[in-house]
Amino acid sequence: xIATDRMAAVDANAAAxxxxxKQLMESSGNAVARVVRDIVEPGAQVTIVAGRGNNGxxxxxxxxxxxxxxxxxxxxxxxxxxxxxxxxxNWDALQExxxxxxxxxxxxxxxxxxxDVVVDAMLGTGVTGALREPExxxxxxxxxxxxxxxxxxxxSGVDADTGEATSGAIEADSIVTFHDxxxxxxxxxxxxxxxxxxxxxxxxxxxxPGDLRTNTRDPHAAKGDSGRVLVxxxxxxxxxxxxxxxxxxxxxxxxxxxxxxxxxFEPIAGYAEDLIVQPYDAEQLSPDQVEGLVETATDHDxxxxxxxxxxTADETLEAVRxxxxxxDGLAVIDADALSVVPEVDTDxxxxxxxxxxxxxxxxxxxxxxxxxxxxxxxxxxxxxGHVVLAKAKDDVISNGETTRICRAGTPGMTVGGTGDVLAGxxxxxxxxxxxxEAACMAPYVNGRAAEHLGRGDGLLASxxxxxxxxxxxxDDDE
Numbered sequence: 001x002i003a004t005d006r007m008a009a010v011d012a013n014a015a016a017x018x019x020x021x022k023q024l025m026e027s028s029g030n031a032v033a034r035v036v037r038d039i040v041e042p043g044a045q046v047t048i049v050a051g052r053g054n055n056g057x058x059x060x061x062x063x064x065x066x067x068x069x070x071x072x073x074x075x076x077x078x079x080x081x082x083x084x085x086x087x088x089x090n091w092d093a094l095q096e097x098x099x100x101x102x103x104x105x106x107x108x109x110x111x112x113x114x115x116d117v118v119v120d121a122m123l124g125t126g127v128t129g130a131l132r133e134p135e136x137x138x139x140x141x142x143x144x145x146x147x148x149x150x151x152x153x154x155x156s157g158v159d160a161d162t163g164e165a166t167s168g169a170i171e172a173d174s175i176v177t178f179h180d181x182x183x184x185x186x187x188x189x190x191x192x193x194x195x196x197x198x199x200x201x202x203x204x205x206x207x208x209p210g211d212l213r214t215n216t217r218d219p220h221a222a223k224g225d226s227g228r229v230l231v232x233x234x235x236x237x238x239x240x241x242x243x244x245x246x247x248x249x250x251x252x253x254x255x256x257x258x259x260x261x262x263x264x265f266e267p268i269a270g271y272a273e274d275l276i277v278q279p280y281d282a283e284q285l286s287p288d289q290v291e292g293l294v295e296t297a298t299d300h301d302x303x304x305x306x307x308x309x310x311x312t313a314d315e316t317l318e319a320v321r322x323x324x325x326x327x328d329g330l331a332v333i334d335a336d337a338l339s340v341v342p343e344v345d346t347d348x349x350x351x352x353x354x355x356x357x358x359x360x361x362x363x364x365x366x367x368x369x370x371x372x373x374x375x376x377x378x379x380x381x382x383x384x385g386h387v388v389l390a391k392a393k394d395d396v397i398s399n400g401e402t403t404r405i406c407r408a409g410t411p412g413m414t415v416g417g418t419g420d421v422l423a424g425x426x427x428x429x430x431x432x433x434x435x436x437e438a439a440c441m442a443p444y445v446n447g448r449a450a451e452h453l454g455r456g457d458g459l460l461a462s463x464x465x466x467x468x469x470x471x472x473x474x475d476d477d478e
Contacts, residue, residue, distance in 0.1 A: 002180040004125040004160050005214060010179065012210030013203040022086040025054065027197035028178050029061020029090070032119065032152055035176050035193055039148055040116045042068035047115040047147070049138055051122040051156075052077050057087030058152050059121030060094055063101065073101035074110060076122060076134045107134030107141075115147040120170045123156040125182060130166045131157045143171050151175045154182060155190070163187025207397070207406040207444040214433065215252070215441065215472055227253045227431025229424065230302040232293060232323070233335075234260035234268060235284040235316065237309030240335065240420045242271040243461055244308045247424025249274055250468035251445065253431060256424075257302070259293060261285070286315040290322040303330045303427045307337030308420045324348060330430050334423040338362055342384060350386040351430060351439045353423055359390050370396045371405060378403045387439045389426065391419060395443040399436045406440065408447025410455065417461025422446045425468060445471045 002010070015021055036046055046069045050056035056075065063073045073094060075082075082088040094101035104110050112118060120142060122135045131139055135156055142149060149172045154160040157169025160177075163184030172190045178197050185192045203210075229248035233241030238260075245256040257276045260268055265279035278296075280289050297304050306323065310316050320340045324331075328347035338358045341350065352362070360366035362384075365376040370392040381388040382400025390396045395406040425445050429438035449467035450459060 001183055003183060007125065007179065007182070009208075009210035009213055010199060010203045012213060013206065013208035014199045016208045016210070017200055017202055017206075019198060019200060019203075021054070021084075022089070024178075024197050024199065025057050025086055025090065026061055028058040028152075028195075029063075030065055031178070031195035031197060032058060032062040032121075032150070032176050033065030034195075035150055035174060036062070036066060036069070036117055036119065039150070039174070040069070043070060044116040045070040045113060046072070046117045046119065047112045048073040048119040049110070049112070049122055049142060050075050050119075051124075051135065052082045052087070053124055053127075054084055054087050055121050055124035055152055056082070057084065057090050059119055060087065060090035060101070062119065062121075062152075063094055063099055064097070071100065072113065073099065074104050074112075075101065076104055076107060076110075076138055078103055078105060104134070104138075107137035110134075110138050110141055112141055112145060112147075115145065117150060118142050118145060118147045119150050119152065120156055120172060121152040122170075123154075124152070125154050125160040127156075128159045131168050136168055139168050139170050143168075148173045151190070153177050154185065155188070158184065158188065160184050205405060207404055207408070207440045211437070211441050211444060212472060214437070215429070227428055228255040228257070228300055228302045229253045229305060229427045229431070230257045230259060230293075230297050230300075231305040231308060231424070231427075232259045232285065233305070233308035233310050234258070234264045235309060235313075236311035238264045238267045239271075239417060240309030241305075242268050242275065243417050243420040243465075244305050244334070244424035244427070245275050246272050246465050247421040247468060248305070248428040249424075250465050251425040251428035251442075251472060253303075253428040257296075259289075259296075284313055284316050285310055285319045287319045287322050290319050290326065294323060294326045297327060297329060301329070303332070303431045305332045305334060305423050305427045307334040308423060310336040312336050312339075324350075330435070332423050332427045332430060334419065341386070349435055351389060351426055351435055352384070352386055353389045353391060353419065353426060355391045355419065359388075364388070364390070370394060374398070374403050374405070387435050389422075389439045389443060391422065391443070395447075397436070397439045397443070399439075402436065404440055406443040406447060408444045408451060410447070410450045410453075410459065412455045412457060412459030413447070413450050415459050415461060418446065418450070418459075418464065421449075421461055421464045421468075 151172035155170035160182035426442035
């Protein structure tokens with residue numbers, strides 16, 4: 001079972017792995033044609049009603065595999081407005097091959113003929129809501145026929161995730177859906193056939209550019225809508241909390257606050273004018289500061305980054321315990337704070353970002369190659385009750401139910417500070433995404449930022465900051 005947003009990400013990841021959408025469209029169209037051939041004998045009349053997106057492109061391919069049938073293809077709208085290049089190429093192939101494929105510029109002029117099968121390829125899984133013209137009139141005509149109706153991926157007018165059908169939605173007899181079943185299709189009174197179109201399992205297993213598709217900013221957003229990040233760190237170390245806070249801004253957070261001891265206020269405040277540094281009067285974090293920090297984080301709906309540069313003094317670790325017991329919001333736990341997590345009951349939603357040594361210290365598997373221990377990491381995340389983003393050459397991300405791998409990055413990322421940048425990126429994404437999604441996206445962005453810089457040896461963690469915004473963009477092209 002796969003939701004439509006996730007399916008779109010998997011499609012894009014497959015393209016990044018070298019399986020282009022055009023190849024998948026050929027497989028999809030062939031599968032649709034096979035279903036039609038199973039329903040009717042050669043010579044039967046088949047009418048394809050296609051939209052201008054990739055769903056229509058699948059149907060254009062199907063028409064080429066139905067030469068033994070009396071097949072006609074009707075495009076709703078003008079060919080010049082077909083939305084994607086690959087769909088347009090397959091329409092052009094029908095024209096060059098002199099297939100019966102014509103435009104219907106006014107849906108009132110749609111002539112279905114007297115078909116034995118109608119193929120609904122008007123709208124795909126990415127379109128929801130009430131049918132508009134020209135699809136509404138076309139759907140009415142299709143539903144009025146006595147033909148067997150075969151829907152491509154999802155009946156037009158039906159939400160593939162919920163099965164909810166709008167008024168006038170296509171009443172399909174059979175549905176050909178690709179790669180995996182969509183959650184809402186089981187709610188429909190139709191035969192559902194799931195077909196393998198050659199998407200590699202790696203497209204789901206490995207984090208890729210498709211996972212960034214949901215990272216879009218609302219053009220009407222106000223300050224704070226994209227998140228406020230509060231980094232609690234510093235004391236023995238000053239660079240770590242600054243890197244985390246700056247990274248959160250580069251990754252899309254609107255505001256970044258840093259809470260640190262008074263003694264390190266000036267160096268951290270000097271790193272960047274964009275940081276709001278809030279010092280407290282102590283040499284290091286202690287239980288005395290916890291109540292105020294929890295109140296600040298809770299009142300302002302901050303995503304907290306807890307750990308960078310904190311140190312491991314007894315009173316500091318006790319403060320971490322108290323903070324986690326009292327806080328019930330969103331937090332990224334990193335570095336020195338990680339050791340406390342397994343022993344604390346908390347209502348907070350946590351993303352833990354241990355390296356392989358910290359993972360072992362927390363009670364997870366003690367291995368050099370995290371990919372060899374994905375099952376053990378999943379079990380550990382399940383027992384812990386939080387998302388685990390385990391950092392290594394290949395990062396492993398698990399919420400106990402689903403485990404994925406991020407291969408992005410360069411050897412130069414062994415330099416100190418790259419984990420702090422990752423913590424900040426994770427926090428920014430956690431403000432606007434599901435915790436597991438944020439934990440998958442963040443190491444891919446961090447690793448791709450390093451790849452964009454093209455460094456071998458000599459990479460500085462601070463250099464990643466300028467590369468993060470470009471690394472966040474989904475560079476997958478239709």
